Amino acid sequence: MNELKYLNGFDSEFQSEDPRRPNSLPKGQNSPQKCPYGLYAEQLSGSAFTAPRTENKRTWFYRIRPSVGHFPFKKFLKGNVTHDWNEQDPDPNQMRWNPFDFPKDQIDFVEGLNTVCGAGDPKMKSGLAIHVYICNVSMGNRAFYNSDGDFLIVPQSGVLFITTEFGKMEVGPNEIAVIQQGMRFKIDVNEPSRGYILEVFGQHFILPDLGPIGANGLANPRDFQTPVALYEDIDVDNYEIIAKYQGKLFICHQNHSPFDVVAWHGNYVPYKYNLENFMVINSVSFDHCDPSIFTVLSCQSEKKGTAIADFVIFPPRWSVQEHTFRPPYYHRNCMSEFMGLILGQYEAKKGGFLPGGATLHSIMTPHGPDFKCFSEASEEALKPTRIAEGTQAFMFESCYGLAVTKWGLKTCEKLDLDYYKCWQGLKKNFNPI
Template identity: 80%
Template sequence: MALKYLSGFGNEFSSEDPRCPNSLPKDQNNPQKCPYNLYAEQLSGSAFTAPRTQNLRTWLYRILPSVGHQPFKKFHGSNLTHDWSEQEPDPNQMRWKPFDVPKPVDQVDFVQGLSTICGAGDPKLKNGLAVHVYSCNASMKNRAFYNADGDFLIVPQLEALVIITELGKIEVAPNEICVIPQGIKFSVDVSKPSRGYILEVFGRHFTLPDLGPIGANGLADPRHFLTPVAWYELREDISYEIVNKYQGKLFVCTQNHSPFDVVAWHGNYVPYKYDLSKFMVINSVSFDHCDPSIFTVLTCQSEKPGTAIADFVIFPPRWSVQEHTFRPPYYHRNCMSEFMGLITGEYEAKKGHFSPGGATLHSIMTPHGPDKNCFDFASKEELKPYKIAVGTQAFMFESCLGLAVTKWGAETSEKLDPDYYKCWQGLKNNFTGPV
């Protein structure tokens, strides 16, 4: 499927389906009569009066306008929730074993397979986030989804997804990510049982982090982000479901035509994908262990400068060369919440105990760090240059907010490991000073 370079956040992009040349109006956004008798529709991702550098909108030229649907009703059939009070707070370190994929007898699509693990904040106030997993084995048939609450950052872990959006198609595989901005309709096709993670931010958008003293180059390069080429399907006289996530709950309406009927579009509010293997790692070449902020791919900043509602951080293959240094992550307590997932391989600080498709949550000021085996090995290893995390991709959703675990995450999932704390119990008192 066709993709093109995004070439930088905030720029203006355009595309038209090759089957309809010159379908994009040339000189104005909303002519009295659009080419091919299309309807003009604007999708706004920011306030109309937002500063130009932050103003987000895209014009869609479609066969039928989005407004042609029946009333919304409640949708039942997923474990998605924003009820952060359904469980008592739990400050303990948490680890989940790999989440199940549906059995062949159970046909579960992407929307039905959404389950919320934790989160904080309120989408009505446009402040907060949620962490979900998806687990599905069926394509969405005559069904589309859109999120009125915020952006979805989708991290496939098992098998690729084909995501059909209003602006075109995107295939996203493990070790790639896809961002679907607030309000954009999409449908997910799968060919095999699939699983992955989702970071949702309410009412705000992901951006590239500032580089500061790193300079002009490093981390994720804007030119490596890809956005789809316009593609439409003409399907009428069908019953098509539109599922809407609104104020933390799901609603559904029906319409008699496909929502994927956009023939041309232009703007700067678009879905996009990124290949994590293209990330330019910055790291220490002398001593000590840099903060994980140097591995930030995308961020969603709060009103407090330098403090994120959510950061998406990865730990890719890289060279380790520090001298006189305990190289794995140090033991620490943090004023941020840290949710980690593993796409593939073995995370170097938790080998043998943290599996692909699983997760961990270390809450604000709860101590965590390498397990006993990792500590013993790293304290004695020969400090020569070598490449770590080969064949591995771990990631972290980090937030300044205190994340509450849902009932599904704490109980219903049956994947929460009650013995996680034991990985630190064997650490010995090695003190050599006077008693």
């Protein structure tokens, strides 16, 4: 496994070359008439050519063969990826899924992609999709890329060994990886693996503004890591390339590994982050802060301060508020909230919300702590308390109204139809005297 280097800022320029081929990066220009070692120059653009400099994303590859050398694409008929948000009638109910089953047959990462919910249209470069992956074998001579948007991958069980055109990353539970639009990658596993994916169409994730917090806090740029170059020079009869394009999967083949990049430079890169590095900020006087203080990454809409998607975590932390009901407050929201649990027990739903499962609380559908949590938190001694120890829950939050797929409602057979019962014990405590 090659070492990663720190990503010191999302607008930084990076460069890397495989140490086995020193001086493989051209000097002084991006596309010389003849590249070192007989390599080809190829640019991967993550933004329009004319995007402002602060938003312009691109990387130059210096590779053994250009990626255009493949045979025609055909439909790939495996997996459960869809962006047909009208295949089921809308359902405003609170939803909870029990842990998604590991596959019984041999299923790799792409075949094990299952769309749970989403909204918008990748053709219009606006919207998002939420998937779960469940797999138990490596991809082998198969690579994948997403034409529709970025993947934010959240492993829940099992380590992912990710090979990209930029190099390798090893990403396990309590870490995340972001593979941006168009980047080719494959995933190897050594055990049954499961996790969640937040996909955003046509936009990229950024660090949230800190405002009055100041210069430091939440996820620090220096803790994000990106690979260094490590090329493969492999000729094979049939290397499969799978593309996600306009919500469908397509497959073609070529006669060599796509991971043949000897050197690269640019600011459009895959990256990983360890959630243990998140600097938690919270109230130290009274009341419960809004969950936006736990935002790791954000994908902003055109409306200022409103996210197509936020990635929010609820890590171990101290709770010290006085005269305060400390768990999350009951609320209705103009955002959609999809939650997952990586490990431990979520404080507001202990026992019912399990690692590898999920919940969805749709726009303006009320939700909050269950009866047991409310009863205990209403009577507990308000001393400084360490909460969420050994736990990592997260939330994908969006301004879009999310439609649940047929797979999410029926096929997976994991929807908990008794979820509503966890609030039925909340009784009338009103005392007018």
